[in-house]
Amino acid sequence: MSSLDQDQGLHPSCRNKTTVSSDSSDTREPAKQPLQGLKLASHAVLEKAQERGRLKCSKCGGSRMFFCYTCCSLLGVNLQEIPLIKLPVKIDIIKHPNETDGKSTAIHAKILAPNDVTIYTYPCIPDYEKDQVVLVFPGPGAVSVQDMMQCLHDMTDSRSHRSSYEPRRKRLKTEAVQSATHVAEKPESSPDEATGSESGVYPLQRVVFIDSTWNQTNKISTDERLQDLLRVELTTRKTCFWRSQKGKPNTYLATIEAIYYFLKDFREHCLAQEYNGEYDNLLFFYSYLHSVVNKAKTSAGKC
Numbered sequence: 001m002s003s004l005d006q007d008q009g010l011h012p013s014c015r016n017k018t019t020v021s022s023d024s025s026d027t028r029e030p031a032k033q034p035l036q037g038l039k040l041a042s043h044a045v046l047e048k049a050q051e052r053g054r055l056k057c058s059k060c061g062g063s064r065m066f067f068c069y070t071c072c073s074l075l076g077v078n079l080q081e082i083p084l085i086k087l088p089v090k091i092d093i094i095k096h097p098n099e100t101d102g103k104s105t106a107i108h109a110k111i112l113a114p115n116d117v118t119i120y121t122y123p124c125i126p127d128y129e130k131d132q133v134v135l136v137f138p139g140p141g142a143v144s145v146q147d148m149m150q151c152l153h154d155m156t157d158s159r160s161h162r163s164s165y166e167p168r169r170k171r172l173k174t175e176a177v178q179s180a181t182h183v184a185e186k187p188e189s190s191p192d193e194a195t196g197s198e199s200g201v202y203p204l205q206r207v208v209f210i211d212s213t214w215n216q217t218n219k220i221s222t223d224e225r226l227q228d229l230l231r232v233e234l235t236t237r238k239t240c241f242w243r244s245q246k247g248k249p250n251t252y253l254a255t256i257e258a259i260y261y262f263l264k265d266f267r268e269h270c271l272a273q274e275y276n277g278e279y280d281n282l283l284f285f286y287s288y289l290h291s292v293v294n295k296a297k298t299s300a301g302k303c
């Protein structure tokens, strides 16, 4: 991924921007650092709710704190007391049926951005238009958020120019070839024009995330309905999830972290807008729970 930072093909104007918070791409930073400096709504409401303790969900009877992850409703906290976030793109989260709801952070996104987030339980997933939807999932062939829009445009182009003598998707990884062919086709095309970063013209309609444990993820990601989607990876971030999973790289993010980092990159690199904490509140619950767990660990002498 780091090599992509140096490429000259896309959005040179965004290349050197630094972000507001300190979660730079240095993966050697301590895992706790990324949650520092976020622009968050006050956690006082969560502190108060925590003092009161768990409540019984009136719908399912489960004992819950802050929200019921089964019913997706707030508990002991009013809607007016928590931040609501408008996202720049729709998010679908595909949840593994065996994933324990209480451990999933997908529900945070649904509660904090209810109009833009939909949670599906596998195998129930929609049919996606492959040139308007991307899957955030690492692996061979996955591209960075910076390169995503260009790749989507290439996919759209290749569909509308079937007679093209050149297989355009070959350009996914080859910036040099990419710019060369663009010159041939659109003589004055600037990188920004080529990726269509003007508001309303970008093809991305929806971003799909998989919410499951490391071991279960493969089953979903290899589902044929997701096979043709462009894959986007976020490899430069390090998780601060407190529930570590065995054998998993520390770049394997909790779902809410992945959504947050994706949107941050999306704003900067695809919308070409400076990031000023607009999506920080996606981590409203996450950062609070993280601090609670850290305090407990510290007092138990574990770290």
Ligand SMILES: [Zn+2]
Binding pocket: 057, 058, 059, 060, 061, 062, 068, 069, 070, 071, 072
């Ligand atoms: Zn419930």
